[in-house]
Amino acid sequence: MTAGLQIENISVIFRVRRRHAWPWRPPSLLCAVSNISVSLLEGETLGIVGESGSGKSTLAKAIVGIVRTSTGAIVWRGQNLSQMSAHERRASAKDVQMVFQDPLAALNPRMTIGDIIEEPLRTHCPRMKRNERQEHILEMLERVGLHASHINRYPHEFSGGQCQRAAIARALVLKPKLLICDEAVSALDVSVRAQIINLLTSLQRELGLSMIFIAHDLSVVQHVSDRIAVMYLGHLIEEGPSREVVQEPRHPYTQALIESIPSPDPSAGGPRRQKLLRGEIPSPLNPPSGCVFRTRCIIARQACAHEMPPMTPISDQRRVACPYSVEDAL
Amino acid sequence: MFKGANLFLRSEKFLTFVSIPNRSLWRNARDRFFQNSAATGGLVALFLVVLFALFGPHIAAWNHEDIDWNLLGNVREQGAPSWQNGHYFGVDELGRDLFARTAQGTRISLMVGIVGAFIAVVVGTFYGACAGYVGGRVDGLMMRLVDILMSIPYMFVLILLLVMFGRSMLVLFIGIGLISWLDISRIARGQTLSIKKKEFVEAAAAMGVKPIIIILRHIFPNLMGVVIVYATLLVPSMIIYESFISFLGLGVQEPATSWGVLINDGASQMSYGTLWQLLFPLFFFVVTIFSFVFIGDGLRDALDPKDR
Numbered sequence: 001m002t003a004g005l006q007i008e009n010i011s012v013i014f015r016v017r018r019r020h021a022w023p024w025r026p027p028s029l030l031c032a033v034s035n036i037s038v039s040l041l042e043g044e045t046l047g048i049v050g051e052s053g054s055g056k057s058t059l060a061k062a063i064v065g066i067v068r069t070s071t072g073a074i075v076w077r078g079q080n081l082s083q084m085s086a087h088e089r090r091a092s093a094k095d096v097q098m099v100f101q102d103p104l105a106a107l108n109p110r111m112t113i114g115d116i117i118e119e120p121l122r123t124h125c126p127r128m129k130r131n132e133r134q135e136h137i138l139e140m141l142e143r144v145g146l147h148a149s150h151i152n153r154y155p156h157e158f159s160g161g162q163c164q165r166a167a168i169a170r171a172l173v174l175k176p177k178l179l180i181c182d183e184a185v186s187a188l189d190v191s192v193r194a195q196i197i198n199l200l201t202s203l204q205r206e207l208g209l210s211m212i213f214i215a216h217d218l219s220v221v222q223h224v225s226d227r228i229a230v231m232y233l234g235h236l237i238e239e240g241p242s243r244e245v246v247q248e249p250r251h252p253y254t255q256a257l258i259e260s261i262p263s264p265d266p267s268a269g270g271p272r273r274q275k276l277l278r279g280e281i282p283s284p285l286n287p288p289s290g291c292v293f294r295t296r297c298i299i300a301r302q303a304c305a306h307e308m309p310p311m312t313p314i315s316d317q318r319r320v321a322c323p324y325s326v327e328d329a330l
Numbered sequence: 331m332f333k334g335a336n337l338f339l340r341s342e343k344f345l346t347f348v349s350i351p352n353r354s355l356w357r358n359a360r361d362r363f364f365q366n367s368a369a370t371g372g373l374v375a376l377f378l379v380v381l382f383a384l385f386g387p388h389i390a391a392w393n394h395e396d397i398d399w400n401l402l403g404n405v406r407e408q409g410a411p412s413w414q415n416g417h418y419f420g421v422d423e424l425g426r427d428l429f430a431r432t433a434q435g436t437r438i439s440l441m442v443g444i445v446g447a448f449i450a451v452v453v454g455t456f457y458g459a460c461a462g463y464v465g466g467r468v469d470g471l472m473m474r475l476v477d478i479l480m481s482i483p484y485m486f487v488l489i490l491l492l493v494m495f496g497r498s499m500l501v502l503f504i505g506i507g508l509i510s511w512l513d514i515s516r517i518a519r520g521q522t523l524s525i526k527k528k529e530f531v532e533a534a535a536a537m538g539v540k541p542i543i544i545i546l547r548h549i550f551p552n553l554m555g556v557v558i559v560y561a562t563l564l565v566p567s568m569i570i571y572e573s574f575i576s577f578l579g580l581g582v583q584e585p586a587t588s589w590g591v592l593i594n595d596g597a598s599q600m601s602y603g604t605l606w607q608l609l610f611p612l613f614f615f616v617v618t619i620f621s622f623v624f625i626g627d628g629l630r631d632a633l634d635p636k637d638r
Contacts, residue, residue: 064536093538106529110551119547123539170533 010072047225369628386433391416454511458518562626
């Protein structure tokens with residue numbers, strides 16, 4: 001397998017104007033994604049987890065190009081997406097598609113399901129004939145488990161799960177190589193969630209997709225991903241094969257996340273261990289000095305306040321951004 | 331359930347599903363519009379007013395310019411509406427046939443209202459949607475321009491235009507068009523700001539759709555509900571603008587007339603007991619404005635697919 005997507009040191013910095021501030025004061029900088037490097041092989045699924053506000057969605061939006069990156073490079077199959085002109089960038093969108101969190105909000109309420117799924121075809125294959133497009137749409141509808149008669153309905157006539165199926169059909173109608181699912185199942189209830197996840201994994205196998213699967217719920221991510229990357233406050237803090245990360249988490253934050261997965265059978269697990277995570281995620285406008293996690297870390301020391309520890313390899317495939325957990329591993 | 335549907339789709343009967351008739355958005359909207367009786371009534375009333383404007387001058391027994399010398403000086407006693415002398419709506423204070431004059435005034439007022447509102451909607455919506463979608467400095471610059479234009483008294487500009495380029499309907503249209511889009515562009519911009527944050531717009535951008543297409547395909551249709559309602563309210567206000575300009579003597583020229591002129595003339599004669607001079611033009615004016623409001627209301631409900 002070859003490297004499909006390589007993300008090298010990308011940062012996304014927003015300029016935020018505070019309310020009630022004088023207009024001549026410089027806007028404060030919000031670093032939503034800082035210096036993340038991660039790569040994705042073709043056909044692989046990368047899961048990204050983290051709390052709300054950890055920069056997962058911003059990372060996804062940076063990859064599809066809705067959000068501008070401040071530094072770094074996004075290399076897709078040897079092409080640097082971040083240096084492309086707006087025109088080239090739009091053309092490259094054919095290969096990289098995205099599924100959004102809120103299924104109903106992601107579909108234009110004034111377009112029928114057919115029009116919605118047709119839109120990528122109209123954008124990228126303008127020469128295609130109308131009946132040819134119609135065939136593609138029907139094929140896609142069938143693939144995602146919708147009925148051909150749904151083609152003229154509007155999004156509000158569907159349930160959340162059906163809307164998400166339509167959104168997946170829209171994302172896949174161009175046969176992309178990379179699909180980014182940004183919290184694609186978070187808004188759905190548990191049984192529908194399972195259906196959509198099964199649909200995604202089976203479509204991935206059929207079409208040979210690479211996938212980036214973003215969720216705040218580790219139990220979902222672990223189910224679909226080959227590898228998992230954990231984010232906290234815009235930083236990548238741990239990365240590795242999904243089973244290893246879940247069974248032997250190294251970073252204290254990852255440990256806390258895994259600890260917080262609810263058990264399906266509360267009586268079986270014995271007494272729950274102490275909660276490892278206290279408090280709220282700090283404001284990204286005013287991040288802690290040094291290691292971003294130190295304010296909530298149970299093993300934080302004096303030295304943690306100086307600088308953010310870099311991602312250090314602890315084995316062939318695993319990297320962790322905590323020197324103390326690396327020491328433990330060696 | 332889905333598995334069953336899939337199996338069914340793969341079978342030969344699949345094609346029978348495809349031939350289900352296409353329910354277009356416009357057809358649905360039309361059906362819903364006609365279920366609303368107030369809106370349908372408004373449309374019928376407006377249609378009748380338009381018919382009156384189109385054919386009234388041909389039906390009238392008198393020309394709108396000609397003075398009935400028999401009645402001049404004796405309007406109060408003999409100028410009331412009557413079938414015998416052909417003045418169906420009576421005569422005005424100069425003895426001219428009010429039926430012909432009302433029909434002619436309806437033509438001009440409707441034209442001013444509809445053309446003015448049309449220019450406002452097209453220019454204002456596009457300007458506002460572009461400013462809102464692009465955002466940032468461009469937005470600031472475009473909206474400050476609107477602020478500057480708004481701060482200039484529009485009547486002053488309109489009067490200057492009419493004085494400089496001469497009194498003609500074309501200049502009147504241009505003048506009204508120039509000022510009327512300002513409000514609507516602000517409304518459109520505000521709506522665009524909220525629409526562009528929605529995920530379907532982001533999805534389109536991620537899909538590689540060009541910004542101009544996003545504005546036309548995703549932002550415009552979602553703006554329409556608000557804009558149409560505002561536009562139907564704009565038609566009466568355009569008619570009122572024109573009336574005011576005509577009142578100042580800069581709008582339509584005598585002997586041509588408009589509702590504003592007729593209502594003004596009628597109102598000034600009210601105390602002499604010739605009430606018909608006020609009531610006939612006023613009736614058409616009020617009916618038209620009510621019709622537009624009801625139609626606007628009906629259209630908004632009809633064009634919103636969530637209301638089904």
